[in-house]
Amino acid sequence: MLVEKITSRQNPLVKRFRRVRAGTEHHLLFLEGARLIEDAIKAGVHFESIAFTSALETTARGLALMDSLQNVPCRGAHLSRQVMEAIADTENPQGVAALVNRPSYDVEDVLAAEPQLVVIADQLQDPGNLGNLVRTAEASGANGLITTRYTVDPYNHKSLRASMGAAMRLPIANGMTAREIADLCKKRDVKLIASSAAPPDPRSTIEDAALVRIVRTFTEANFKRPVAVIFGREASGVSQDVSSLADELIHIPMAPGVESLNVAAAGAIILYEAARQRGFDLNRGEG
Secondary structure: OOEEOOOOOHHHHHHHHHHHHHHOOOEEEEEEOHOOOHHHHHHHOOEEEEEOHHHHHHHHHHHHHHHHHOOOOOEEEEOHHHHHHHHHHOOOOOOOOOOOOOOOOOOHHHHHHHOOOEEEEEEOEEEEEEHHHHHHHHHHOOEEEEEEEOOOOOOOOHHHHHHHOOHHHHOEEEEEHHHHHHHHHOOOOOEEEEOOOOOOOOOOOOEOOEEEEEEEEEHOOOOOOOOEEEEEEEEOEEOOHHHHOOOEEEEOOOOOOOOOOOOHHHHHHHHHHHHHHOOOOOOOOOO
């Protein structure tokens, strides 16, 4: 890593960091903080540039990160504290930021991967919720996540922080409509399951396109076969149009008077039921 010293906010590299942070260069990601950059190194993503201040070298963790960065072939910049504050997204910068290549995956590849437990985020708007769903998907053994059009960017810097780096390890694809995804699931014999806010009364049904469909409790679903689970946007959940594309609708029982759960909480409950059915070792990692 070749390092140059930068003290001006008008430096072209500083301006590039700010453009990427603003999302104007879609092929690159802005990472900030030791944790995300450590995760990026472990995930093997390609680094374009690293920027750091002297503050990074005042802690043992920072020194260890600097040692790791010596082996990363990219452009390096030693910034003054004032310049780092100009590119940082946080109020108290940790003294390190990076530009890395955005991971790229195809929807068909995600659906074809084993063991075919796929999470679909349909028009989620809150980056924190999506980041938490990505993190849970990885932790519960899902092999990928797909976002439909109009879903917040899973590589948004807020989503990345909420995912704790999982977005750089879990294959994520996007850009298709729910109908296109449903067609691919049918083609690959992947069962499409949608979460529903309807109560699990066996007499209760959801009617769509003249088709009456029973809503089952999530524990009654069969997650041992190849499945893709759809989670809808925060305010309204999975829309009726999207629900009509699913092979099965499932529900999480709740106490009277409670309308719904946060999408990240619902995702954790359902995906860990899938993990339980699949015999996933929930104690394999460090908590």
